[in-house]
Amino acid sequence: MATMLALNAPPGQGPVIQPFVHYRCLCSSPGPSATASRTPSTTRTATPTRTTNKDDKDMDIDPTTTPTTDITPLQDLVPAAAALTLHQHHHHSLEHEQSKAHAEVYDSGNNSNPHGSHSLSRLYFCDSCDEIRCPKCTQDEIVCYYCPNCLFDVPTASVKSDKHKCSRNCFECPICQSTLSVVSEDPDAGMFAGGQAIPGQYHLTCNMCQWNSQEIGMTFEKPTGLAVQLQKTEDALPDVKEFDRLKDHLEKYFRVHNLKPGLPSSLLTSIQPGSLHSLRYGSSSSHKTQPSDDISPYTPAVQVMEDTENLEKLMSITNLSETTTMKQRLRQLQNQTYSTQRLHPQRIHLRIKKSRRCRSCRHILVKPEQKAQATGFKINLIALSQLPNITIAGLQPMIVQTVSRVILRFTNPRHEEARVSLRYGDGAIPNHGVVIHSPSFTVSPFNEVWEYEVGTMVTAPGSVQEDVYERTANSTSIALDITPAAAGEVKIPLLVTFTFKAHKLQSDTEPSALPTQLVVSGSKDHPAPEIELIDKTVAFWTVIGFGEALPTFS
Amino acid sequence: MMSRPKLTISTRALVCQDNDLRGEIYVGTGTVLHPQCRVWATGGPIMFGSGNIVEENAVIINRGPEALFIGDNNVFEVGSVMEGVKVGNMNTLEVKGHVKPGTWLGDECVIGTVCSTNENEILPDRTVIYGTRDERRIFTGSRVGQAEVHKRHLEYLMQMLPKFNHSRMSS
Numbered sequence: 241m242a243t244m245l246a247l248n249a250p251p252g253q254g255p256v257i258q259p260f261v262h263y264r265c266l267c268s269s270p271g272p273s274a275t276a277s278r279t280p281s282t283t284r285t286a287t288p289t290r291t292t293n294k295d296d297k298d299m300d301i302d303p304t305t306t307p308t309t310d311i312t313p314l315q316d317l318v319p320a321a322a323a324l325t326l327h328q329h330h331h332h333s334l335e336h337e338q339s340k341a342h343a344e345v346y347d348s349g350n351n352s353n354p355h356g357s358h359s360l361s362r363l364y365f366c367d368s369c370d371e372i373r374c375p376k377c378t379q380d381e382i383v384c385y386y387c388p389n390c391l392f393d394v395p396t397a398s399v400k401s402d403k404h405k406c407s408r409n410c411f412e413c414p415i416c417q418s419t420l421s422v423v424s425e426d427p428d429a430g431m432f433a434g435g436q437a438i439p440g441q442y443h444l445t446c447n448m449c450q451w452n453s454q455e456i457g458m459t460f461e462k463p464t465g466l467a468v469q470l471q472k473t474e475d476a477l478p479d480v481k482e483f484d485r486l487k488d489h490l491e492k493y494f495r496v497h498n499l500k501p502g503l504p505s506s507l508l509t510s511i512q513p514g515s516l517h518s519l520r521y522g523s524s525s526s527h528k529t530q531p532s533d534d535i536s537p538y539t540p541a542v543q544v545m546e547d548t549e550n551l552e553k554l555m556s557i558t559n560l561s562e563t564t565t566m567k568q569r570l571r572q573l574q575n576q577t578y579s580t581q582r583l584h585p586q587r588i589h590l591r592i593k594k595s596r597r598c599r600s601c602r603h604i605l606v607k608p609e610q611k612a613q614a615t616g617f618k619i620n621l622i623a624l625s626q627l628p629n630i631t632i633a634g635l636q637p638m639i640v641q642t643v644s645r646v647i648l649r650f651t652n653p654r655h656e657e658a659r660v661s662l663r664y665g666d667g668a669i670p671n672h673g674v675v676i677h678s679p680s681f682t683v684s685p686f687n688e689v690w691e692y693e694v695g696t697m698v699t700a701p702g703s704v705q706e707d708v709y710e711r712t713a714n715s716t717s718i719a720l721d722i723t724p725a726a727a728g729e730v731k732i733p734l735l736v737t738f739t740f741k742a743h744k745l746q747s748d749t750e751p752s753a754l755p756t757q758l759v760v761s762g763s764k765d766h767p768a769p770e771i772e773l774i775d776k777t778v779a780f781w782t783v784i785g786f787g788e789a790l791p792t793f794s
Numbered sequence: 795m796m797s798r799p800k801l802t803i804s805t806r807a808l809v810c811q812d813n814d815l816r817g818e819i820y821v822g823t824g825t826v827l828h829p830q831c832r833v834w835a836t837g838g839p840i841m842f843g844s845g846n847i848v849e850e851n852a853v854i855i856n857r858g859p860e861a862l863f864i865g866d867n868n869v870f871e872v873g874s875v876m877e878g879v880k881v882g883n884m885n886t887l888e889v890k891g892h893v894k895p896g897t898w899l900g901d902e903c904v905i906g907t908v909c910s911t912n913e914n915e916i917l918p919d920r921t922v923i924y925g926t927r928d929e930r931r932i933f934t935g936s937r938v939g940q941a942e943v944h945k946r947h948l949e950y951l952m953q954m955l956p957k958f959n960h961s962r963m964s965s
Contacts (some may be wrong), residue, residue, distance in 0.1 A: 416924060448924045450933035450937060451933065
């Protein structure tokens with residue numbers, strides 16, 4: 241629910257409920273039978289006839305009777321499916337299954353529960369499945385690691401050995417966590433190459449809080465490769481040495497038997513069931529373990545260190561600035577010191593770039609460029625650029641039992657003209673009265689040239705002027721008359737069917753499934769070329785909230 | 795409000811035209827006042843030391859009856875606001891930094907970007923105010939090369955500003 245913080249609300253009111261438009265992903269549909277119908281193979285082979293109108297496989301809109309997408313009630317799908325069977329008997333049973341599944345998916349979205357619906361900016365659109373994908377229906381994978389400061393692409397192999405931190409000169413200030421810069425004592429060091437080398441000439445400074453690494457006595461000989469210079473002191477820390485010894489001791493019990501070639505073996509993957517068992521029960525191993533799996537006792541080389549921070553000093557702190565904040569402390573996990581004097585600059589943590597993949601068809605939806613400096617994407621199939629963006633362009637105050645007019649604007653991001661059909665879902669509780677004045681209309685394509693002509697009203701040439709409210713460059717606004725049935729937040733579910741022309745993807749055709757008696761498109765002899773525009777239809781549920789309806793003055 | 799300011803500009807100081815100056819202002823040697831800055835000596839006079847830089851959209855207001863003494867080598871960056879009572883030497887008011895009324899600045903203080911002091915406080919030397927929540931600390935050590943950088947900044951301004959801006963004379 242889109243609510244405003246009470247801080248921003250006018251005084252004297254509670255949180256204000258804002259209007260919103262959310263789109264529903266199919267994953268919010270319940271029931272295992274619905275998911276069974278969603279497997280690509282069954283539906284694709286079951287609908288070879290629909291090659292002229294390549295439909296969304298869950299919400300088939302009947303294309304047989306009329307080529308344009310007039311909305312026919314979904315109950316007609318069963319007789320329509322029956323009509324289809326006159327042509328292909330062997331698909332009859334599959335059609336029935338499909339229509340049942342369609343009915344279930346229809347029912348699942350036919351409510352005004354905002355749970356499971358997302359704003360369009362959060363959604364992706366898989367163009368091979370022709371479905372909306374929410375973040376849960378996609379999985380992400382790491383593409384590359386890079387340092388946010390020097391923008392160096394770290395090769396994946398050395399990420400682990402560098403402990404996911406930049407191994408060049410990038411450090412963060414222990415006080416304010418901003419980036420440190422390397423500075424030389426000699427102000428003219430840059431000008432004379434190889435002048436008199438002062439020992440400890442270079443040190444780190446913070447531009448934001450003016451912290452200086454000379455305060456903790458950290459200076460460097462050369463301005464480059466600072467992480468390497470610090471490596472020796474890092475490795476000499478007693479807890480690092482202790483961990484290495486422990487790892488060596490345990491490693492011989494964690495021998496990997498079936499190591500996949502090429503994959504780095506981490507200690508976790510190499511734990512065998514037997515060795516874990518013996519760790520827990522000591523030498524009395526059960527049938528599964530072998531005698532050699534018993535872990536010999538391990539004595540640590542370093543005794544547990546006394547807390548070296550002077551308790552007296554801690555007790556006598558009067559000023560809060562003498563202690564570290566939680567944020568500063570948690571950056572330095574080795575010792576998590578209380579005193580600001582013992583904070584050291586940490587190497588900067590690496591960042592990753594992720595790519596997103598559709599869980600059903602395994603196609604990549606979002607793929608960023610490999611280079612760290614490049615912020616663009618090689619593949620960017622986000623819903624914002626594929627589906628119409630619905631916004632509320634006009635809103636009258638809502639009062640129960642009173643008709644109020646709402647203007648919805650549909651913006652077409654595609655480069656071809658598209659058709660939108662709307663249908664009000666009656667499964668919402670409370671069921672408000674909704675009258676859609678233009679249930680089916682076209683939206684003009686997006687054209688970059690028109691972006692510079694502000695506010696022009698352009699009617700697409702040749703289109704029938706339907707009863708739309710307004711038509712601008714690439715958007716169409718329509719009017720809805722809403723009669724709230726009850727006071728409180730007004731939310732309506734709206735089934736949007738979006739028909740657009742898209743390039744036929746090569747992967748979509750399964751030549752074996754095409755029955756020969758059906759001719760695909762107008763072209764007679766030769767098979768359809770790869771680049772061709774075919775009609776595709778996507779139908780999805782949306783939940784639109786209009787804010788609160790006031791009770792009638794009674 | 796005086797319509798014509800009473801300016802006393804030293805030699806080798808540079809006060810550009812197109813800025814909003816009111817009241818009695820004394821500008822020391824080597825000080826540079828960029829165009830589009832606002833120096834209002836409405837309550838009392840404002841006395842600049844040497845080597846200060848007041849950049850565009852910086853505001854310096856003296857409402858109090860006493861004179862506002864600004865020391866040497868201070869930098870008032872773009873959009874900063876100075877309403878305090880006294881400024882020492884080598885301070886830096888970063889972009890949109892705010893010194894509230896009644897505050898004294900010591901030497902070598904840094905008021906960070908969009909940070910502000912409190913009213914009527916005396917900031918000790920070398921205070922740094924930084925971060926989104928106006929955290930402070932006193933910094934030790936030197937700001938390496940700061941004096942050198944400032945000197946070069948002044949030289950550059952003295953060279954370039956007269957090429958593109960007219961300068962005021964003492965009145």
